[in-house]
Amino acid sequence: MSEAVATDTTTDGAADRPTRRDAGLSISGLTVRYYGREEDALRDVSVDVPPGAFVGVAGANGAGKSTLTLAAAGFIPRIVRAQLSGTVAVGTGDLPAAEAIATGTHQVGIVFPNPHNQLSATKATVREELAFGLENLGVPRIDMDARIDSVLDRLRIAHLADRSPFALSGGEQQRVAIASIVAMGMAVLVLDEPTAQLDPLSTAAVGDLLKELAGEGTSILVAEHAPTILGAAEMCLVLSNGQAVTTDRPGRALAPDVLEPIGLRSPAMVSLAVAADVPAELAFDEESVANGLRGVVATAPEPDLAVTQPWVAVRDVRPSGITVRGLVHRYPGGVEALRGIDLEIDPGESVAIIGQNGSGKTTLVKHLNGLLRPDAGLVAIDGVDIADRLVHELAGTVGFVFQNPDDQLFNRTVEREVRFGPKNLRLTEPETARLVDESLAVIGLEAERSSNPYDLNVSSRKLVALGSVLAMDPSVLVLDEPTTGQDGPGVARVGSVVDSFKAAGRTVIAITHDMEFAARHFGRIVVMRLGEVVADGPPADVFRANNVELLASTGLTPPPSARIAARLGLDYVPADADSLLRFLATRTGRTQPA
C-alpha cells in the first residue's frame, strides 16, 4: 500500500496541477456486476491512461461506458453498489481509487453528462462554485484564490467568474463542471458523455479543452459518442456488451469493420479515411482524407436496400401544410426572438431547422402547436389561423416531441405510456390498440412493452416519448432535437421513424444539431440565425461548398462528407460517407450506379 498522495500547493506555482508527475490511471481485469442483475456490466476490461494520455471509450448505450467511468473514479463499490473485481489503480502505487476517495485524497475526478446536475446549487457565482470542492477538501482559505484564478484562466472562463452558474448555457456549465474538478487538483479526469447535451460548437470546445488538459499532464479517460471527441483522443477503447472489442487509434478502432459487427455506425470521417487508405493517425484530418480520395476508390458500400415501411394511418388524417407569415415573437424583456418569419411548408414536406442556440428555432416550432402565440403575424395550418386554438386541441393534428423524455414519462409501463396520447384524444379501443402496436413496432421497442420506461436507458426513453406521440397519429410531426443524447443505433432508429412518416405522406419538421441526420432524412433545410431565416432549400443547396461561410456565420458546419466533397471540388453534396463513396465509385466507373 503506497502512502496517501496529498495535494501540495507549492509545485511549479500552479496549485491545481497534478503534483505527482507519475500519477496515472491503470485498470486491469475489471469486472463489475450490479446487484440483482444476472449479467456482468463489464467483464475483464483493461485500459491504461498514463499522465498526459487522452483515451476515448466508445460503445453503444448499455455497453458499459458509464460503469467503466464510475469504476475508474472509484465510485464502485463504495458509492454505487455493485460487485467489483480486478484493479483500478491510480498513480504508481497500488492505492486503489476507491480507498483514495474514502480518505479524501482522491486523484480521480469525474464529470457527468448532465450539466445542470453537476452544479452544487448552493453558490451564487461561478467563482464560489469552483471553491465548493476546495471547501469540502479542507483546502486553506488563503490558497483558494490562486487555484481558482488559475483554473479560470486555463479553462478560459474568467469572464464567467461572477455570473450565476444557473444562468450559463449548457456548454458553459460543462466547462464549469470540468473546471471545478480540475481546481481540486486531480491527476486523472474521467468524463461520462460530457457533450451529450451540447451543440456542435460546445462539443468541439470540450474536445479542444481535453486535448489541452492532456497536454498539461492530466490523464483523460472519456466515454463518448461524438466523433469530434473520440477523434481527438490518442487511443480508443471500444466496448460491446461489457467487453473490450479493441483498443487502438481512433482511426482504426472506429473503422467500419470493427463497429458494424457490433451494431454501430462508423463515423463519416473514419469510413472515408479507410476507403481512402489514409493512415489511422490522419483519419480525422480532412485535407489528408480528401487527398486520399482523389485517387482510386476501391469499393463502394452497398446501398441500404431496406424498404421503408410507411406509417399506416388509423385515424382519418390528411397531411397538413403549414403557413407562417410575418411571425414576430418577443421575449418578456422585449428582445425579439423571431423577427418576422415567412415559411410555407407543403403537406408531406420534411424540413430540418438548424441554427445555433438562441437562433429562435425552438421558439418558432412552439408556435406550430399553440405553445406560443404570435406577437405579430400569422400561423396557420391548412390555411386556418390557429391563434385561438388550445394546445391540447391541436395535439391531434400536430404531434410535438420534446427534447427531454423525462418531461413526459410517468407510467408504469411503456405500453401505458404510449397509450396516453390516444387516450387523451378519446380514440376507440381498437384504434388505440392498433396505434400502440404500430408505434411500438416502428420505434423498435415491442420487446419492452411491459418494461418501466425509467428502467430503460435515455436513448430508449427518447424513443418511448417519440412513440407516445406517434400513437396519436398526427398529421404533422414536430421533433425537438430528436438525436441529442442518442447512440448510433438510436439515431438510426429515429431516422427510420422519420422516413416511415414521410413515406406515408405526412409532414415532418425537426430541429437538430446533427447535420448528417438533417442531410440524410430531410428534403429541405431551413437555417436560422438570431430570429431570422438566412437560408432555405434542399440539402444539396444549403450544404454546398460556397455556402460554408454563410453557415459558419451561424455557428454551423456542413456534415463531414459534404466538407470533403467540397474539398474535392465536387458539385455533389453527399448526405453521408456512403453516399459520397458511391458517387466517387460511379464517377471513376468502377461500379455500376446503384
Added chain:
Amino acid sequence: MTTRSSTFSMSQFTTTTIVLMAVAIAINIAVGYVVQNVLKLPIYLDSIGTVLVGILAGPLAGAATGALANIIWGLTIGPSTITPFAITALFIGFLAGWFGSRGWFAASGGGISWVRAAIAGVITGVVAAIVSAPIAYFVFGGTTGGGTDAVVAIFRNMTDNIFLATQLQGLASDPVDKLATFLVAMAILIAVPVTVKTTFPQGEKTV
C-alpha cells in the same frame, strides 16, 4: 439492507438523502404551484415532497424536511406567517417515514397498499390538524390565514369554545388533503423504477 434500528438513526442522512431533502423542498413548492395556480383545485398537495422523503429515507429525514420546507417557504416566497406550522410539517414527515418503515407503501402489496396509504393519509391528516390547532389558536387567534378561515364561521356557531372550533376547522381540511397527498405519492412511487428507489435508505420497503 435497512435494519430496524436504522429507521431512527442518523445513518439515514446519506448524501442521497441530503440531496433528496433539498429537491423535495422544491417539489413541495412546485406542486403547490401546479395544483393551486395551474389546475386551480381545492387541495394543496404541497407536503408531498416531505412525505416522499419520509417514505424513502426515514422518519427523521422526513421530519427535518417538513420543518425546513415550511421555514424556507415562509422566509423566501412567503407569507412568513406559515413558518410556525413547521411543527405540523415535522409531524407529517415523521409519520410518513414511520408508515414507510413499516412497509405500508410497498408497491408489491397490491390493493392492500392503497388501503394502507389511504389510512396513513387520514391518520396523518388528523394528527396534522391536532398539532396545528394550538398553533393557530395561540399565534393567530384561531385562524390560519388560509382559505378554510371562511369555514370557521360554521364551527364558531356550533361551539362556544374557540379552541375546539379551531380544531374542527383543521379537521375539515387536513385529512382530505393528506389523504390525497398520500394516494398521489403512492401512485407516483409505483412508477419509480426499483433501481432508483433502492438508492434511498428506506427505498427497499417501497418495492
Added chain:
Amino acid sequence: MGFYVPGQGWLHRLHPWPKLLFVILGVLAPFLLPLVLLPVLIVTPIGLALSAGLGERYVRNVAIGTLPICASIILVNGFFYPGAREVVLGLGPFHLTREGLAFAAPTAARVIAAVAATIAFVMTTRPDDLMEALVERGAHPKLAFVVLSAIQTIPRMIDKANRILEAQQARGLAASGSFGARGRAIVPLLGPLIIGSLIDVRERSLALEARAFSSGAERTAYRLVPVRAVDRLATRIALAGLLALPVIVALRIAGVINV
C-alpha cells in the same frame, strides 16, 4: 429569489448572527411580553428597517404579509367570538362584538410585530451568509447545503413543472375544464416532475461525491462574513434581550408584574 434585496444600509452590513438573534427576539417578544409594549414592538422593527434604507418595498412586504391574516383574525373573531354580548355593529344577521374585537386587536398586533421583524431580517440577510454564520457556530454543513440548495432549486423546479405542462398538453392533456378533467391531470403533471427529480437526485449526489462532499475532511469556507466590533455589541444586546424574556415571563406568572 426570495425577499432578499442587495443593499448598503446598516442592517445589510450587520452580521447575520446578531440579526438572527434579533429576529428571534422580535418574534417571541410580542407573544411573551405585556400587551402594553406591543406598540413599541411594532414600531421598533419598522423604524429600524426604514432607517436602514429598506423603503417602500419593506412596507409593501409587511403589508402583504399581514393584511390577509389580520383581516381573518379581525373578521373571524370580531363576528364570531363565542359568548360575546356587546354588539358594536350589526350587519344583517352578523354582529361585530366588542369582546371579539378586544380579542382580535392584540392578536393581530402581535402578528404584525413578528412579521415586521421577520421581513426586516429576510430582506437584509443573504441566505448563504446566514448559513455560513450558522456553520461557523456549530451547525452541520449538510444542513446548510440542504437549505441553500433547496432555495436555488425552487425556480428550476417551477420551470420544470411548466415544461411538463407544455409537454403533456402537447399529448392532448387538458389542464383546464371540468373538475374531473383537472383532477385527472394531477398524476400526468406531477408524475414526471417527481420521478424525474428522484432520478436527478442520484446523478446530483454522485456529482457531489465527485466534489468530495462526504470526504470527511475538516471543511473550510471561501466566502467569509467579517465580524466587526459593532456586530459583537449587537450580539450581546440581542442575547441580553433573549435572556430577559424568560425572566419577564416568570415574573408575570409569579404575579410580580401585573400587566
